[in-house]
Amino acid sequence: MRVAFASSNLKSVDAHFGLAESFIIYDVTADKIEQLGVTVCPPGEAGDEDKVESKLNLIKDCSVVYCTQIGGPAAARLVQKSIHPLKVPEGRPIQEELERLQILLATNPPPWLAKKMKKEQKEASAQ
Known part of the structure; x- marks a missing residue:
C-alpha cells in the first residue's frame, strides 16, 4: 500500500494538505516499510483548484495521505480518487x-482499510 505524508522536514507530519x-x-505492507521517494510541489501554483489538482497528481498512486489539516473540498476530491486523507497532530513522527x-x-484493519487492501490485492493479481 502506497502512503504519502505531508512533510517539510521528511521526519514528521507537519503540513496542511x-x-x-x-x-x-x-x-507499506504488514512485513516491510520501503521509502519510495519525495515529491516536491511546484512553486507558484495559481488558484486553489490548480493547487489541489497538482497535489493529487503527485500522490495519485497512494491509498492514504497523512496531513495536519485538509479542507472539505480537497478531502472530497481525494476520496473521489480513492485516496483516504488522515489528519494527525502536527509534529507526529x-x-x-x-x-x-x-x-x-x-492485525485488524478498519473497514475502509480492509476494503483498500482487498482492492489492491485484486489489482496486483490481475497484473
Missing part, C-alpha cells in the same frame, strides 16, 4: 505512523 511543499512516499499502519495491516 493544501499548503504542503512536499510529500514523502512509502510502500512519520516512523510512528508507519509502524501503527503496519500493525493495522497485520
Whole structure:
C-alpha cells in the first residue's frame, strides 16, 4: 500500500494538505516499510483548484495521505480518487505512523482499510 505524508522536514507530519511543499512516499505492507521517494510541489501554483489538482497528481498512486489539516473540498476530491486523507497532530513522527499502519495491516484493519487492501490485492493479481 502506497502512503504519502505531508512533510517539510521528511521526519514528521507537519503540513496542511493544501499548503504542503512536499510529500514523502512509502510502500507499506504488514512485513516491510520501503521509502519510495519525495515529491516536491511546484512553486507558484495559481488558484486553489490548480493547487489541489497538482497535489493529487503527485500522490495519485497512494491509498492514504497523512496531513495536519485538509479542507472539505480537497478531502472530497481525494476520496473521489480513492485516496483516504488522515489528519494527525502536527509534529507526529512519520516512523510512528508507519509502524501503527503496519500493525493495522497485520492485525485488524478498519473497514475502509480492509476494503483498500482487498482492492489492491485484486489489482496486483490481475497484473
